[in-house]
Structures are given as C-alpha cells and as structure tokens.
Amino acid sequence: MYDDSSFERWLKFGLGGLFALAAAKMFWHWLTQDVWHWITADVWGWITEHPWWSALIAAPVTLFVLAFLVGLFLPDDAVRVYGGAEAEQEEPLGLTYSLDQLAAMSPAGFEQACADLLARDGFLRARRVGGAGDLGADVVAWDAPGNKIVLQCKQYARPVGSTEIQTFNGTARPEHGADTAVIVGLNGFTTPASHFATRHDITLIGREDLESWAQGEHLYLVIAEERSAA
Structure with a gap:
C-alpha cells in the first residue's frame, strides 16, 4: 500500500536540501564577492592611506590577541611560576x-x-629572628586577630631547665611584647621548669606536643590540649 506520510517526509527533506543549497550558494557568493572586495579594496585602501592610524589601532588589538593566546595555552602552573612575589608568599x-x-x-x-610551621598554620609574618643579641626571641609571628607570638626554640639533647624558662620570662613580654610566650623543647622540660612556666603563663611545647605540631596539628590546638591536660 502507498504510504502518504513517507512521501511527505521525502518531499520535505528534498525541499529543505534545495533551500539549504541555495542559501549556501548565496552566502558563498556574498563572501567571495562583496566581503572580499570590501577587505581588499575598502579596508586595505584605508590602511595604506592612513598607516599611522592603522598602527595605533593594530597595536592594542595585537596585544589583546597575544594575551588571550597566552592565557589559553599557557599551563596554570607556569602562570604561578611567573607570579613572582605572590608565588613566593604562598604558605x-x-x-x-x-x-x-x-x-x-x-x-x-x-x-x-x-617559623615555617607557624606559617603553615596561617600565622602572619612568621620569621626567624634568633641570633646574637636576640634577647630570647628566636621566632616571632602574629595570628589573624593581631596577637603576637614569640617562640624560643631549644634543641637541647637534655630537658630544658628552670633557668632557661626564667631568662625567657624576663624578656618575652617586657622586651618583645609577646601576647603568647612559647618555649619549644625538643627533649622536654624538667619538673621545676614546668612549674615555673605554669606560674608565669609561659607555654611549653615538649616532645609529644612538638611531634603533634610538626605532624600537622595547629599550634593553638596543641596549646589548648596541653593546658586542658595540665
């Protein structure tokens, strides 16, 4: 049996194809005749008659295109390398x-x-200041609210004694303006040193606390845990 709907579909397809072919032919004629003539005659003629104006227009356009291509094809890590000071200041x-x-x-x-661990934790301007005449301050930094933290770093093979705590107590706040005074002891502290620190609000970061801090725990969290356990 003859299918009218099938005939209509083929008729529509054929007419649509003829229309698309005619439209494509008209567009090609316009592109090759009118547009090409406009570019070669009108635009090029204006450029040759006004070279200085052409250069002034072409320069920013060229820079824009180059910047676009650089941003399109340059890898993100390369952009960070050329970031200069910003890349260097990353925590x-x-x-x-x-x-x-x-x-x-x-x-x-x-x-x-x-100092690097403080920077990792988000402290600002964390830097080493230890050396001759440092008056007990080896590292200084500021937290986000603006409180100053002063560290004395003891890498002794023995526990830090009371004498060192007393000396630091005399300079941390009067000389350096510490809001938080901390002594880091790689091998811990003696019992008298711990008692003196407690009485004078000196924070001690002993071996276990140092390990937690160095392995990624925020210093303030380590301090809070140390004080709650005391």
Whole structure:
C-alpha cells in the first residue's frame, strides 16, 4: 500500500536540501564577492592611506590577541611560576617534620622549621629572628586577630631547665611584647621548669606536643590540649 506520510517526509527533506543549497550558494557568493572586495579594496585602501592610524589601532588589538593566546595555552602552573612575589608568599601548606628530622637540623635550621610551621598554620609574618643579641626571641609571628607570638626554640639533647624558662620570662613580654610566650623543647622540660612556666603563663611545647605540631596539628590546638591536660 502507498504510504502518504513517507512521501511527505521525502518531499520535505528534498525541499529543505534545495533551500539549504541555495542559501549556501548565496552566502558563498556574498563572501567571495562583496566581503572580499570590501577587505581588499575598502579596508586595505584605508590602511595604506592612513598607516599611522592603522598602527595605533593594530597595536592594542595585537596585544589583546597575544594575551588571550597566552592565557589559553599557557599551563596554570607556569602562570604561578611567573607570579613572582605572590608565588613566593604562598604558605607552605601540608608541611610536616618528624622528630628525627628536627633533631638532625642545625640550631638555626630548627628555629627556621618552627617559623615555617607557624606559617603553615596561617600565622602572619612568621620569621626567624634568633641570633646574637636576640634577647630570647628566636621566632616571632602574629595570628589573624593581631596577637603576637614569640617562640624560643631549644634543641637541647637534655630537658630544658628552670633557668632557661626564667631568662625567657624576663624578656618575652617586657622586651618583645609577646601576647603568647612559647618555649619549644625538643627533649622536654624538667619538673621545676614546668612549674615555673605554669606560674608565669609561659607555654611549653615538649616532645609529644612538638611531634603533634610538626605532624600537622595547629599550634593553638596543641596549646589548648596541653593546658586542658595540665
């Protein structure tokens, strides 16, 4: 039996194809005749008659195209490399140390490691200031609200004694304006040193606390846990 709907579909398809072919032919004629003539005659003629104006227009257009291509094809990590100071100021996210690594460092390296851990935790302007005449401050930094933290870093092979705590107590706040005064002891503290620190609000980061901090725990959380356990 003859199918009228099938005939109509083929008729519509054929008419649509003829229309598309005619439209394509008209567009091609317009593109090759009118547009090409406009580019070669009108635009090029204006450029040759006004070279200076053409250069002024072409320069920013060229820079825009180059910037677009650089942003399109240059990898993201390459962009960060060319970021200069901003790339250098990135915090050392994910930084960790083992106790063995900390013990193997030089005294200055140990102090710098503590400064880097503060930067990892989001402290601002964390830097090592230890050296001759430092008056007990090895590392200084500021937290987000603006409170200053002062660290003295003791990499002793023995526990830190009361004498060192007393000396630091005399300079941390009067000389350095510490809001939080901290002594980091790689091998802990003696009992008299701990008692003196408690009486004078000196925060002690002993071996276990240092391990937690160096393995990724925020310093303030370590301090809070140490005080709650005391």
